[in-house]
Amino acid sequence: MSDLIQIDRRTTLKWLAAALAYSAHHGKSLAGTYLPSAGGYGTDPDLNQVKPIAWDRLMNEHELEQTALLADLFLPGDASSPAPSTLGIHDFVDEWISAPYPEQQSDRAIVQGGLTWLDQESAKRYGQEFTALTDAQRVELMGVMAGLADFIFFKRLRTLVVAAYFSSDAGFKDIGYSGNVALDSFPAPTDDMMAIIDRACEALGV
């Protein structure tokens, strides 16, 4: 029994030394090393009681206003579809670009840089910043941006706005997604649907 205790002490010392060695290399970029993102929600968030976003928002009022205007230009609202700004899509873009994760941080530079460019370009063309332009001027400027080859700001913001819009609960309705409800059984396609597929396949020769 005394043998066992001695081994245990030795073992404990061994682990202690090794744990110190871990502290020394921890933080270095090893493959397979988890490095926490400051302000992130961590690896075990409560999925049912989602806490408010922990990270600070980085957009100022002016940037939020610009983003709301742009979002509504990408997907204008009408009688049956809410405009993105009424769903807070600009706030979501703020949440996104403010997040402490690499993909979002890369978007931060693109979006905030683009918003600065937008005011400069507005001033150059119309003598005013973007938020002060007329609707027609804004649409015209959107057309200019859309025509610029590889203009990452326009392309990325478009993707963020459209994806955030349609992945919202209101967006589900707008695009006609009718799932996420419990069913007793899974319905087979109707005869009408199968006829559509038959016709499509015949036209394709398959």
Next chain:
Amino acid sequence: MTTSDKIYDVIIVGSGAGGGMAAFILTQKKLKVLLLEAGRHYDPETETAMFNTPQQAPLRGVSTPDKNFGFYDATVDGGWEVPNEPYVSAPGSEFKWWRPRMLGGRTNHWGRYSFRYGPYDFKPYSRDGLGVDWPVSYDEIAPWYDKVERLIGVTGRAEGLENVPDSPPGCHLPPPAMRPHEAFLARGFKAMGIPVASTRAAILTQPHNGRPACLWATPCGRGCSIAANFQSTTVLLPVARATGNLVTRPNSLVYQVDMDKAGKARGVSFVDRITGEHHTARGKAVILSAGACESARILLNSKTGGLSNSSGLVGRYLMDTVGSTTAGYFPALEKLPRRNDDGMSVGHIYVPWWGLNKQKELGFARGYHIEIFGGQRMPSMRLMGDYADQCATPFGVGLRQEMRQKYGAICSFDGRGEMIPNENSYCEIDPTVTDKWGIPVLRFHWKWSEHETRQASHMRKTFLELIDRLGGTPFEGLDTDGEKAISVGGEIIHEVGTARMGDHRKNSVVNSYGQSWDVKNLFIMDGGVMPSSPDKNPTETILALTWRNATYLAEQARAGAL
């Protein structure tokens, strides 16, 4: 370090498919079991956010370094990296290792495709001279597959396809109806001479053993609070617990099998992940079910040169499934009216390997199956971003109209193929790096052979041909260069092979019952024992082998033979 006086009949390390099944069998056979789980306790009934929408999650629930498969994925405290528990890829190698830290392990989020291996899969060497044969045949394992399917509930239909065994009558649950886009894709495959099969998934299409049927909504990857799919935590562990013969200790990271002077295992040493204290536990038998790589790590850390390693094969012949994906956009699907396409989170059809007799001309030795996604699925940031990219209208009313028109017309294809074991793919103990508690970590070596890269190339070419025949446009996964088309090692999360079974102690780590050749009361019951890595996802086979091997262990224990 604290030592418990209690001597259990069996100590099981890990609570996923292998450990959960071992506990299920052994506790019902009245053995006293200590189940050590590295992660925290986890309760799917209360913790699964089944119907939450992306809007309710940070960043619409997208993947982040904190939650690699998205906010709602069931995985707790893990993913490609686990806090405080690093691993290393050797220079020139890239390997990804998915680990959760939760009761039930990866069974909480797994894909739920559930296949039996076929007769050829057990005897690959006999068929083409590559790799090694298993020491067991399909016929020997078939009754155990039957038991597993009857217990957990697996969909399927008799397909009559070579090397895709049909289950005996009464085993499979009825498969779900095809979705419209699946009927469309099936026509394309048929035109290419490729048969399509009903899905085989561990998801209940009717009430089964007291569990309710699937409610045809919510992604299985979040887990299932009503137990309508298979998870160790909903199907196995509650039964084991109810016997009164199970003690579960979470947050217990086992790092060593302890030996007695007679060369038998007398228990394990572990560190409490929360307190950092070291403990030992005593058992008359030890089962490692920590996952192929973690079980190998424990063996290699137990003794200089590795415990149960007289063959030198612990950690060797690490395999993963070959993966490659292509996504396409199909204008023909725009014409379909709106409907609820949720169904199961898996495809309702899949494509079993169809090239068994063409392997010589194909230039690679083994096959793959195809998993299909598509239809009018729940919009996510990623999916809607893909649709936005497909829309030509840059902005305005027309963009909204185009999104509405195109939604439902994207489908994607995942090839899942067999890797042949090779000398260059293995894990070993890194000489310098340790985890937070000072335990040496794994270093991975990885190399695909041409059998795999050519297969990945073939996957892509098949997908591109299908998309073309159906008038579609591919937009992701276009490169047919196999080296570029193939997944990263480990990425498909089917690691197997690190403690292969065999018919002789020289060519294997364990015998056909997962029993160590060197330490007769030590067993491996996870994917590590597999001598090959068939394209068919491994979970059902881990369950079947464990049912069989735990039954053997119980018999041996009763006979006093351990």
